[in-house]
Amino acid sequence: xxxxxxxxxxxxxxxxSETSKILRLLTRxxxxxxxxxxxxxxxxxxxxxxxxxxxxxxxxxxxxxxRELHTxxxxxxxxxxxxxxxxxxxxxxxxLLSEIVLRFAPAxxxxxxxxxxxxxxxxxxxxxxxxxxxxxxxxxxxxxxLGFAPSIDRCTxxxxxxxxxxxxxxxxxxxxxxxxxxxxxxxGLSLRPLKPRARAELIGLLSPRPPLPAARRLETAPxxxxxxxxxxxxxxxxxxxxxxxxxxxxRLR
Numbered sequence: 145x146x147x148x149x150x151x152x153x154x155x156x157x158x159x160x161s162e163t164s165k166i167l168r169l170l171t172r173x174x175x176x177x178x179x180x181x182x183x184x185x186x187x188x189x190x191x192x193x194x195x196x197x198x199x200x201x202x203x204x205x206x207x208x209x210x211r212e213l214h215t216x217x218x219x220x221x222x223x224x225x226x227x228x229x230x231x232x233x234x235x236x237x238x239x240l241l242s243e244i245v246l247r248f249a250p251a252x253x254x255x256x257x258x259x260x261x262x263x264x265x266x267x268x269x270x271x272x273x274x275x276x277x278x279x280x281x282x283x284x285x286x287x288x289x290l291g292f293a294p295s296i297d298r299c300t301x302x303x304x305x306x307x308x309x310x311x312x313x314x315x316x317x318x319x320x321x322x323x324x325x326x327x328x329x330x331x332g333l334s335l336r337p338l339k340p341r342a343r344a345e346l347i348g349l350l351s352p353r354p355p356l357p358a359a360r361r362l363e364t365a366p367x368x369x370x371x372x373x374x375x376x377x378x379x380x381x382x383x384x385x386x387x388x389x390x391x392x393x394x395r396l397r
Contacts, residue, residue, distance in 0.1 A: 147217065150174060152203040153262060154195060155242040159185065165195055167216065169203060170245055170261060175253040179205045179216040191219060198225040198238050198265050227269050234268050236392040237279035241265065243388040244286050248380050257289045274361050276396060280368055281349045283376075288350070292379050295320030296347055302326050306343070314338045314371060316378040336374070342367050369393060 150173040158166040165184040169177045184191045194201065200223040205214045228234045241264045249257060264282035271278045287293060298305050299312075300320040306312050315322045317334040321343065327335065338346070342364040349368065362368055373393075377385050 146207055147204060148174065148207045148214075149202060149204045151222075151258075152177075152201060152219075153258075153265070154197055154199045154201075155246050156197060157195060166213070167195055168246060170249065170258060171203065171253070172255065172258050173253055174207075175251055176246070176249050177205075177214060178212055179203065179214045181216040181219075184216075191216075194219050194221050194224075196224070196226070197242065198228055199223070200225075200262060225265055225269050228265070231275075232395045233275050233279075233392075236388065236395045237268050237275060237282075238265055239388040240279065240386065240392050241268075241282055241286060243386050244283060244290075244376070244380075247386070248290055250290075254289070257286070260285055260289050276365055276369075277349070277362055279392065280362075280372055281352075283372060284349050285352055287376070287380075290380075292319070292375075293350065294375065296343065296350065297321075299323040299326055301329055308344065309340050311340065312338050312343065316374055319375075319379065334378070336367075336371060339364070346371070365396075369396070 150171045152169040152171045154167055155170055156168040160166045160180060163183050163185050165181045167179050167181060169179060171177050181191055181195055183189050184195055199221065202220040202222065203216065204218040205216045207214050228238045241261060245261055264285065267278050267282055299322050300315060300318040301322050304323055306321055306323055312321050312323050313327055314336040315330050315334055316336065318330060321338060322330060345362055345364050345368060373385055373389050377383050
């Protein structure tokens with residue numbers, strides 16, 4: 145059983161027996177890993193309060209070949225994000241980012257995905273403006289890193305450019321925008337109207353630089369939430385909305 149030390153972010157924790165915890169980690173060197181922290185729930189545990197969701201640190205564990213659950217030996221804290229738990233919208237947003245990674249991250253390590261998640265969680269801690277903009281933007285950035293970014297600038301069917309003031313549609317099945325002329329060429333069940341303002345704001349959410357100014361609010365926020373929820377369900381989650389998305393929508397109402 146080799147001893148592994150790697151940077152890690154705690155995505156989720158589960159109680160295990162009366163004294164231990166199971167952690168789901170995103171690690172820099174091994175990708176997603178599950179570890180058991182024996183004795184972590186005891187009052188005088190050496191882990192103390194370190195092993196909480198959204199915490200960054202350096203994890204050391206015994207990697208068991210052929211096993212999915214490894215034994216945590218140590219965890220050196222680098223950054224805690226307890227502030228996320230003090231406001232339900234921040235916490236719900238962090239849960240959404242974590243669930244996207246937990247459900248859809250590849251088996252192999254992905255350095256860019258690892259740091260993209262950390263940046264997203266940091267933005268949620270530090271943001272003083274419109275949290276919904278940050279949540280939607282960071283969720284789209286993770287989806288893009290996973291290889292599922294939608295196409296917005298051109299019609300996915302005919303390839304024609306879509307101008308700013310043109311009404312168009314978002315085709316969930318095709319994974320992007322289609323022009324009004326091509327509407328009849330695809331199933332109406334997967335189409336969503338995409339008005340010029342909604343498309344402009346979606347372009348902003350998909351663009352990491354420059355970010356949308358969080359001092360103002362999204363004019364099309366409900367439509368943007370619906371589109372992100374349906375896109376994830378259609379392309380990543382076998383047509384089922386994520387549990388964390390339901391929780392987020394309840395907090396935003």
